[in-house]
Amino acid sequence: MSDVFERQPGLSDLEFSMQETAHRFAKDIMRPAGQTIDRMDPELAFAKDSPYWAVRKQFCDLGLHLGELIGEVTPMEYSRINGLIAEELGWGDYGLAGSFFAASFPAYLAMMSGRPELMEKFHYNQIGCWGLTEPNHGSDQIDYSQAISPHARGGEASDCVAVRKGDKLIINGQKSAWISNGYIADVMSLFCRYDDGDNKNGRAAILVPLDLPGISRGKNIYKLGLRALPDSEIFFDDVEVPFENLVFGPEQYPHVLRGILSGGSGPVGALNTGLARAAYELALNYSKDRVQGGEPIFNHKNIRIKLATMFQKITASRALYRHVMEQNVYNPELSYSVSSAAKTMCVETAIDVTGLAFEVFGGAAVVFESGIEKLLRDARTGSIGEGQNDMVRLLASLDL
Numbered sequence: 495m496s497d498v499f500e501r502q503p504g505l506s507d508l509e510f511s512m513q514e515t516a517h518r519f520a521k522d523i524m525r526p527a528g529q530t531i532d533r534m535d536p537e538l539a540f541a542k543d544s545p546y547w548a549v550r551k552q553f554c555d556l557g558l559h560l561g562e563l564i565g566e567v568t569p570m571e572y573s574r575i576n577g578l579i580a581e582e583l584g585w586g587d588y589g590l591a592g593s594f595f596a597a598s599f600p601a602y603l604a605m606m607s608g609r610p611e612l613m614e615k616f617h618y619n620q621i622g623c624w625g626l627t628e629p630n631h632g633s634d635q636i637d638y639s640q641a642i643s644p645h646a647r648g649g650e651a652s653d654c655v656a657v658r659k660g661d662k663l664i665i666n667g668q669k670s671a672w673i674s675n676g677y678i679a680d681v682m683s684l685f686c687r688y689d690d691g692d693n694k695n696g697r698a699a700i701l702v703p704l705d706l707p708g709i710s711r712g713k714n715i716y717k718l719g720l721r722a723l724p725d726s727e728i729f730f731d732d733v734e735v736p737f738e739n740l741v742f743g744p745e746q747y748p749h750v751l752r753g754i755l756s757g758g759s760g761p762v763g764a765l766n767t768g769l770a771r772a773a774y775e776l777a778l779n780y781s782k783d784r785v786q787g788g789e790p791i792f793n794h795k796n797i798r799i800k801l802a803t804m805f806q807k808i809t810a811s812r813a814l815y816r817h818v819m820e821q822n823v824y825n826p827e828l829s830y831s832v833s834s835a836a837k838t839m840c841v842e843t844a845i846d847v848t849g850l851a852f853e854v855f856g857g858a859a860v861v862f863e864s865g866i867e868k869l870l871r872d873a874r875t876g877s878i879g880e881g882q883n884d885m886v887r888l889l890a891s892l893d894l
């Protein structure tokens with residue numbers, strides 16, 4: 495397990511070489527940079543001289559955003575490579591990995607539109623973000639069905655609205671402090687209330703450049719973990735975008751949001767599996783060095799049970815995210831109850847495994863140098879993105 499490059503049976507040459515590239519990048523570049531950014535002042539962590547920018551450049555130069563692979567490989571190969579890379583990047587640093595994944599979202603939405611003019615304007619070299627959550631509507635926004643939180647349906651229950659005026663959309667309001675990459679993004683996939691005159695309370699997905707007049711941002715928030723992922727509020731004051739930037743309107747919106755949450759579950763599962771693997775490897779190595787009771791703690795049965803439990807949870811987590819990603823290719827209409835299992839179960843694996851690693855380290859776990867306390871903070875922080883697990887399970891229950 496600690497040597498992922500015992501090549502797994504069934505990987506093609508391309509899959510293996512991409513996995514190997516991602517692993518080297520995660521080990522040599524991401525992990526040290528993530529640890530540095532974790533300890534930086536949040537105001538300086540994304541300044542021009544921050545390590546973030548060099549790491550981001552290398553990520554793009556290595557083609558790890560996979561933009562160039564689209565259309566070049568089959569959807570199944572793409573999905574397998576996506577999972578392999580996400581696990582390696584999550585192993586390197588979940589915060590940086592989360593930032594790189596969120597960055598692609600507007601380009602992905604433009605691609606979903608199938609409209610060349612949008613694909614030209616919103617591409618993989620930009621830093622993107624997803625503006626869904628609002629200060630007064632977190633779980634409400636994840637609820638694509640509006641069956642769990644029906645009271646959140648009314649127009650007054652929105653903090654952000656796009657109003658159609660002829661061939662323009664005028665956007666007012668704000669998105670919450672949790673917008674991943676919000677502090678640095680060039681472009682946003684804005685999911686918000688949409689008023690077209692007839693329907694005042696629809697929802698729409700709109701592509702928005704973030705350098706337009708009327709847009710401002712909050713501070714990079716200081717978080718428990720994932721500090722290499724810059725989050726901030728974004729404010730809109732009479733911001734104008736062309737109507738053609740509206741990608742999906744009220745009719746398609748619930749279906750599209752459900753599809754995005756389902757499609758995102760596999761990669762989120764892979765990131766969490768990678769993070770759990772990082773904690774397991776640190777604990778395994780430590781257990782062989784640390785001597786107590788006259789021998790390495792690895793020889794104590796309770797420690798070996800913990801390590802085996804961690805290993806088994808990671809193995810199950812990997813099998814699950816791969817299954818979900820594969821099923822999503824065969825059946826894009828896959829039920830949310832199936833696909834969201836990768837989000838909830840792999841998140842819980844990361845929380846459980848970092849907790850067990852913490853116990854294996856004993857007192858040494860609490861210091862930064864152990865590496866464990868950061869992984870524990872990262873796992874906890876990452877668990878809420880794409881919906882707190884109760885909300886995800888409530889939505890999954892609608893498919894049962």
Ligand SMILES: Cc1cc2nc3c(=O)[nH]c(=O)nc-3n(C[C@H](O)[C@H](O)[C@H](O)COP(=O)(O)OP(=O)(O)OC[C@H]3O[C@@H](n4cnc5c(N)ncnc54)[C@H](O)[C@@H]3O)c2cc1C
Pocket residue numbers: 596623624625626627628631632633634636642643672673674675720875876878879880881882883884885888
């Ligand atoms: C690290 C991180 C990254 C994020 N990145 C993004 C991003 O890029 N873009 C974005 O838009 N958002 C992002 N988010 C926001 C995230 O999606 C929300 O935090 C999440 O959906 C929960 O919303 P909330 O924080 O407002 O919690 P709340 O909705 O206030 O929920 C609080 C608690 O109440 C429960 N609850 C709420 N409503 C119900 C209900 N109807 N029935 C039963 N229980 C309920 C929840 O399960 C939870 O336990 C991110 C969050 C984090 C922490």
